[in-house]
Amino acid sequence: MAKQHVTAVINGEETEFLCETQQTMLDVLRDVIGLTGSKEGCASGDCGACSVIVDGRLVCSCLMLGVEAEGKTITTIEGVADGETLHPVQQKFLEHAALQCGFCTPGLIVAAKALLDENPNPTETEARYWLAGNLCRCTGYDKVIRAVMDAAAVMRGEAAR
Amino acid sequence: MNYVASDLKVVGTRPVRPDGVDKVTGRAVFAADTRAAGMLWGKIKRSPHAHARILSIDTSKAAALPGVKAVVTAADFPDIPSEEAFVGEGPMNFRDLALNVMARSKALYEGHAIAAVAATTQEIADRALELIDVQYEVLPFVIDVEAAMAPDAPILHDDLFTAGVNPKAEKPSNIAKVVTFKKGDVEAGFKDAEVVVEGRYTTQPVHQAYIEPHACLASYQPDGQVSIHASSQGHFMVRAYTAKLLGMDMANIRVNPAEIGGGFGGKTLIYLEPVAVALSKKAGRPVKIQMTREEVFRGSGPTSGATVEVKIGAKKDGTIVAAQQVLKYQAGAFPGSPIGPGCMCGFAMYDLPNVDVVGYDVVSNRPKVAAYRAPGAPITSFAVESAIDDLARKLGMDPLTLREKNAAKNGTKTHYGPVHQNIGFTAVLDAVKAHPHWKTPVKDGQGRGLAVGFWFNIGGESTATVHVNEDGSVTVATGSPDIGGSRASMGMMVAEVLGIDVARVKATVADTASIGFTHLTGGSRVTFATGMAATQAAEKVVDDLKKRAAATWEIPVEAVEWKDGKAYPAGSNAGAFEPLDLAALALKAARTGGPIVAEVSVNAQGAGAGFGAHICDVSVDKETGHVTIERYTAVQDVGRAIHPSYVEGQIQGGAAQGIGWALNEEYIYNAKGQMENPGFLDYRVPVASDVPMIEAVLVEVPNPRHPFGVRGVGEVPIVPPMAAIGNAIKSATGVRMPDLPMSPPKVRAALDAAG
Ligand code: FES
Ligand code: FES
Numbered sequence: 045m046a047k048q049h050v051t052a053v054i055n056g057e058e059t060e061f062l063c064e065t066q067q068t069m070l071d072v073l074r075d076v077i078g079l080t081g082s083k084e085g086c087a088s089g090d091c092g093a094c095s096v097i098v099d100g101r102l103v104c105s106c107l108m109l110g111v112e113a114e115g116k117t118i119t120t121i122e123g124v125a126d127g128e129t130l131h132p133v134q135q136k137f138l139e140h141a142a143l144q145c146g147f148c149t150p151g152l153i154v155a156a157k158a159l160l161d162e163n164p165n166p167t168e169t170e171a172r173y174w175l176a177g178n179l180c181r182c183t184g185y186d187k188v189i190r191a192v193m194d195a196a197a198v199m200r201g202e203a204a205r
Numbered sequence: 206m207n208y209v210a211s212d213l214k215v216v217g218t219r220p221v222r223p224d225g226v227d228k229v230t231g232r233a234v235f236a237a238d239t240r241a242a243g244m245l246w247g248k249i250k251r252s253p254h255a256h257a258r259i260l261s262i263d264t265s266k267a268a269a270l271p272g273v274k275a276v277v278t279a280a281d282f283p284d285i286p287s288e289e290a291f292v293g294e295g296p297m298n299f300r301d302l303a304l305n306v307m308a309r310s311k312a313l314y315e316g317h318a319i320a321a322v323a324a325t326t327q328e329i330a331d332r333a334l335e336l337i338d339v340q341y342e343v344l345p346f347v348i349d350v351e352a353a354m355a356p357d358a359p360i361l362h363d364d365l366f367t368a369g370v371n372p373k374a375e376k377p378s379n380i381a382k383v384v385t386f387k388k389g390d391v392e393a394g395f396k397d398a399e400v401v402v403e404g405r406y407t408t409q410p411v412h413q414a415y416i417e418p419h420a421c422l423a424s425y426q427p428d429g430q431v432s433i434h435a436s437s438q439g440h441f442m443v444r445a446y447t448a449k450l451l452g453m454d455m456a457n458i459r460v461n462p463a464e465i466g467g468g469f470g471g472k473t474l475i476y477l478e479p480v481a482v483a484l485s486k487k488a489g490r491p492v493k494i495q496m497t498r499e500e501v502f503r504g505s506g507p508t509s510g511a512t513v514e515v516k517i518g519a520k521k522d523g524t525i526v527a528a529q530q531v532l533k534y535q536a537g538a539f540p541g542s543p544i545g546p547g548c549m550c551g552f553a554m555y556d557l558p559n560v561d562v563v564g565y566d567v568v569s570n571r572p573k574v575a576a577y578r579a580p581g582a583p584i585t586s587f588a589v590e591s592a593i594d595d596l597a598r599k600l601g602m603d604p605l606t607l608r609e610k611n612a613a614k615n616g617t618k619t620h621y622g623p624v625h626q627n628i629g630f631t632a633v634l635d636a637v638k639a640h641p642h643w644k645t646p647v648k649d650g651q652g653r654g655l656a657v658g659f660w661f662n663i664g665g666e667s668t669a670t671v672h673v674n675e676d677g678s679v680t681v682a683t684g685s686p687d688i689g690g691s692r693a694s695m696g697m698m699v700a701e702v703l704g705i706d707v708a709r710v711k712a713t714v715a716d717t718a719s720i721g722f723t724h725l726t727g728g729s730r731v732t733f734a735t736g737m738a739a740t741q742a743a744e745k746v747v748d749d750l751k752k753r754a755a756a757t758w759e760i761p762v763e764a765v766e767w768k769d770g771k772a773y774p775a776g777s778n779a780g781a782f783e784p785l786d787l788a789a790l791a792l793k794a795a796r797t798g799g800p801i802v803a804e805v806s807v808n809a810q811g812a813g814a815g816f817g818a819h820i821c822d823v824s825v826d827k828e829t830g831h832v833t834i835e836r837y838t839a840v841q842d843v844g845r846a847i848h849p850s851y852v853e854g855q856i857q858g859g860a861a862q863g864i865g866w867a868l869n870e871e872y873i874y875n876a877k878g879q880m881e882n883p884g885f886l887d888y889r890v891p892v893a894s895d896v897p898m899i900e901a902v903l904v905e906v907p908n909p910r911h912p913f914g915v916r917g918v919g920e921v922p923i924v925p926p927m928a929a930i931g932n933a934i935k936s937a938t939g940v941r942m943p944d945l946p947m948s949p950p951k952v953r954a955a956l957d958a959a960g
Contacts, residue, residue, distance in 0.1 A: 080234070080238035083416070084418070086884060091885055120231070130230070138221045138229060144851070145688060146224075147416045172894040181469070181862065182858045183858050186854075187857070190898075
């Protein structure tokens with residue numbers, strides 16, 4: 045079957061790509077465009093390692109088709125930092141040692157950014173439930189949650205960067 | 206040198222890890238992220254049957270599909286003889302490993318690899334798998350450990366005779382091995398006992414459930430040289446196994462350590478690499494294989510499920526006088542459950558006069574088990590620590606006091622032989638006693654549980670190289686894959702020895718052609734053994750730098766001292782020279798003897814054993830049987846924390862895995878012996894909303910056998926949680942839960958049964 049031509053804004057850049065109709069957005073990102081920061085942990089929407097933000101909404105890219113990206117604005121982990129400047133969530137993940145193997149980290153950071161974009165002042169419980177779709181097998185989530193809460197405080201201007 | 210008593214500047218601080226930015230920006234390259242020009246996609250065909258003879262495999266239709274470039278079956282691999290080896294985290298028989306990687310005459314579990322293809326796209330590869338025609342003779346199967354031990358059970362291996370029995374076994378059996386340990390006279394001990402507790406416990410196999418599925422990229426060149434990118438806990442292990450299974454020279458295989466997305470023991474053996482190499486050889490192009498999550502569950506190792514019987518007798522004052530255990534561990538399709546550690550670890554925390562332990566290693570039609578964090582110890586400890594809790598109740602004694610009374614100390618002889626030395630168990634129990642969590646009364650409606658755990662930790666072979674670069678910055682290379690922050694700790698130990706800012710040191714993981722042999726990342730050995738090599742390499746560099754300063758100043762080397770990253774003339778007699786720092790010495794390297802480099806290989810001995818104690822508060826929903834972890838504190842002797850955040854992280858992560866093992870995780874099989882829940886939706890690992898903050902309390906009793914006092918930390922924390930939670934449930938409800946997982950339906954049923 046002929047490939048589909050898709051145009052989307054990915055990490056701030058207008059991007060064109062060709063994909064098979066059945067190809068997932070995750071496969072497009074990783075295998076077609078070469079953005080391998082989004083990870084495949086399950087391909088069934090259960091681990092969150094493939095998390096991206098599509099038109100402001102947090103999405104598992106393994107559950108989205110590449111063709112559905114047409115006309116959409118997508119942020120992947122590669123687009124979270126502002127050039128050389130890390131996003132507060134990224135910075136706090138480093139400071140709190142909120143990663144061990146780092147495989148879940150891109151998805152967790154994208155999901156945490158989406159949380160804080162929507163709710164700048166989450167409670168710990170809200171953060172835990174929001175991130176419940178992102179599995180991390182290494183950390184036990186303690187330092188992850190601390191990093192997210194600390195990043196939220198920074199973004200609200202209540203704590204030092 | 207030993208720095209245990211020194212004033213340290215870097216060790217014990219919390220710098221950002223050198224690979225951190227890569228990992229928070231998506232740049233870090235894991236095996237599945239690698240690509241090569243002309244790369245093909247490899248996929249594996251797996252058995253749908255739990256036990257079947259393979260009558261024929263017809264690959265012709267698959268091979269004829271356009272886009273398919275290679276198909277392989279066991280016929281494409283050497284049929285290697287039985288040979289025991291020690292390459293991974295435990296003994297491994299090369300023949301078993303080969304047969305696990307690709308089935309030859311029989312499929313031994315659902316998910317067992319039967320054939321593989323390489324094609325230009327993943328979709329074509331998937332279609333090709335369907336075109337492979339395998340004729341099976343379906344055989345009776347056995348899943349459960351005790352059913353597999355029954356005299357009339359279906360036999361997996363006609364050539365497997367029980368080892369460790371007298372007289373020698375005459376008939377093949379699923380019992381691969383019987384292990385026994387005896388100390389004192391257990392019968393006399395029980396006669397002496399005034400109080401006896403007994404229990405029978407079962408645990409389910411649980412998967413390591415690393416979030417990154419196994420993956421590799423292999424390229425076979427026409428001259429017979431192979432390059433592999435793999436996510437593993439040991440690229441030297443990958444090289445050794447791949448060479449053996451393909452009958453190749455190790456020198457022809459170069460394994461590049463990709464970042465690894467979690468292993469926990471599950472990546473201490475191989476599944477894919479020889480298959481990818483064989484496909485690449487046939488196709489003449491590089492081949493990438495990555496497992497799906499379903500394949501990870503069906504085809505790669507969990508740890509054993511088990512049945513454990515335990516009996517403990519004590520005097521009225523709490524002195525334990527007799528202890529007995531019978532352990533039956535599932536090995537999966539090939540022998541090799543962690544029954545040895547299972548037999549040792551349960552009672553290792555206690556000073557016991559009379560002990561009798563018998564363990565069985567049992568094969569059944571399940572995936573071959575792989576190491577999982579403190580292999581064997583959590584299972585045996587769930588049983589023992591639950592029984593100790595029952596004993597405390599029966600004696601009317603505080604569970605901490607009972608443990609203090611019987612705790613192993615330096616000089617305690619274990620039931621399996623060695624004498625405990627340099628252990629910090631008493632300090633751990635003291636820390637529990639002093640901790641606010643222990644001192645705070647249990648909240649109304651909640652229950653509190655305590656359990657302790659032990660793991661040996663290992664040392665072994667490691668290599669590290671320290672390079673002083675031309676500008677005075679430093680590169681440390683080791684052969685240990687960084688599975689959770691070890692680059693940071695290597696860099697810190699080297700910076701400490703050199704007396705420089707840790708930001709000037711970068712640690713990397715070198716491939717198999719670029720550094721000396723290094724045993725895999727397992728057994729909690731890296732910070733201890735590889736850290737020892739890195740420390741000694743840095744010391745060699747310091748010696749070299751002192752020589753160069755001495756030569757520059759034309760004074761004897763004894764008259765030079767190294768402090769805070771600079772060479773100083775020692776004392777007033779040495780002469781008045783301006784100190785020379787690392788950058789100045791590096792700049793002049795060419796004129797003072799050439800590159801400043803030291804490589805050190807060690808076979809590190811004296812890994813200090815680790816002890817931990819976990820306190821857990823739960824509440825139990827009587828309607829649903831749901832258990833909520835309300836508060837969790839994990840106390841552990843870590844020897845010396847190089848980077849405390851990553852040490853805490855190990856403890857928190859291990860505890861969370863234990864919480865999953867305790868409450869949710871299990872394999873569900875249907876009547877055909879097929880796994881029903883091979884995905885994260887139904888195999889439920891803890892998510893962020895399932896757990897509270899986990900307080901990690903670091904007790905530091907330095908290990909005198911390591912320059913900084915390090916002992917392994919990664920494995921102990923998964924040992925106590927199951928019993929700590931079970932004991933908390935008992936405390937909250939009065940009901941003892943002897944079967945894992947303590948999932949809502951089971952808890953609800955137990956509560957109902959208790960009325
Ligand atoms: S890969 Fe998309 S949720 Fe797991
Ligand atoms: S850091 Fe390894 S899975 Fe989260």
